Amino acid sequence: MKIQINQNELNKSINIVQKAVSLRTPLPILSGILIEAKDNMLIMTATDLDLGIKTYATCHIEEEGSIVVQSRLIGDFVRKLPSNSFVNIETMENNKIEIKCINSEINILGNSAAEYPDNTFDNKGISFNIKSESLKNLIKYTYFAAAQENLKPIFTGCLIEIKDNLCTFVALDGYRMALKKEKIEYDGEVSVVVPAKTLLEILRILEENKGNTEIVISDSHISFKIESTIITSNLLDGKFIDFEGILKDNYITVVKTETTKIRESVERASLLAKDDKNNLIILDIKENNMQINSASEYGNVEENIFVEKNGEDIKIGFNSKYLLDFLKVIENDKITLNLIGKNNPCFITQEKKDDYIYMVLPVRIS
Incomplete structure (x- = not known):
């Protein structure tokens, strides 16, 4: 194999396939990337036998060929090469690969491509x-x-x-x-x-x-x-x-609030909640106020935000991580908490949208 390829393209391809490289494997060859050069394309493949990734990049080929190269080594070296420069790659005898770029050169001992396991990239269905x-x-x-x-x-x-x-x-x-x-x-x-x-x-x-x-x-x-x-x-x-069968609609309390305000308040309250094994924060909802509390041996946090409430007042505990995981992905300005009771699931939705439901179980509080 003898090729020339742009550093940006090579680095991008390595970064993509590295996501499937097996870190702990009884098959050492799976810690490598299969590199193939044919039809003016550089083809890179990695697999851990559960997940496989194959990606194609255009390159100039003088001689076709293939080899398996240790993922971490080639990845670290190519990443540190000058951006947008040209990289020359050539395989030698005994499964060695030489990579040159301007004034840099590395020689890596690889493995025969014939030893690399077949993967089901020709998936049919x-x-x-x-x-x-x-x-x-x-x-x-x-x-x-x-x-x-x-x-x-x-x-x-x-x-x-x-x-x-x-x-x-x-x-x-x-x-x-x-x-x-x-x-x-x-x-x-x-x-x-x-x-x-x-x-x-x-x-x-x-x-x-x-x-x-x-x-x-x-x-x-x-x-x-x-x-x-x-x-x-x-x-x-x-x-x-x-x-x-998990979805319910027998709510006793429906609370609307601004996403940014509840996210920021829960983030601050979670700083102390992390010291609790349940990451516990408590929402105390009365009239148009939601009080968010957390406490540990180091102190306590109290946050208050305005809400629009229909139904009963309620005091309910949650694992703050489960709320934050949801609040960090939501892009809608307002969310609605639909509550069935302090010991029952809470169903959270986005305002004026019915395409997403997040259900979270409460933590029992004394």
Whole structure:
């Protein structure tokens, strides 16, 4: 292999595929990136066998070839090269690779590309397109509510359900649930569970993409094609919870408030709440005032904000982290807290929008 490529393009490609590089693996070769040069394209691939990413970049090829290179080494070196400079890459005998740029040069011992495991990038199944902006919103508003670790792996993923031209993402971890809907130009039906960590990497890759993302779903895998990048992931096995059965509307208190004011108040109150094992903050809602309290052995915080309240006064406790996770992604100026009781779930929605529901369970207070 002998190629020349722009440093910006090379660095971008490495940064994208590094998201799938396995940090802890019984297969040392998976700590590397598969680099292939053919058809005037530099193709980079990384996988941890659950998640795989392949990305394409244009380059000038003098000689085609392939090699596996240690991800951290090549990534750190290329990142520190002058921006927009030309990088020359050449493979030598015994799986060595030489990278030159202006006055810099590095030689790295790699591995044969033949040793790299095949991945299912040729995923075949149902296929449809979704606006990248819609996909971004579906992920951003839900992925954080999935469980980090769980005895039931199904809850470490997000449910993707499509029915009647409506795409619904649902994530929950036993303490909160996030549900987001977006209209889609696909009249088929889909119900699969995708690892939340996969969706987070897709969110990072989407960035400013304003076009469409192609999604392909087979019995065991899901693929996302975003411009010149393909992300393929295993699907999670198991039956997802009946999320519609969790939704309630028998509210006794409905509270409207400004998003910025409650977010800033909860952030300040959470500074002391962190010393409590439940990150406890207490909302004491009376008439048109919401008092937000937290306390620890180091002191206490009291915040007061104006609210519009219908229904009963209520005093209820929450884990501040669960509220902040929601408040940090909301872009609407006003939110509504729909409360059933001090020991029952709270359903939070955005003003004048019915496409997003965030449910959070309260913490019992004495």
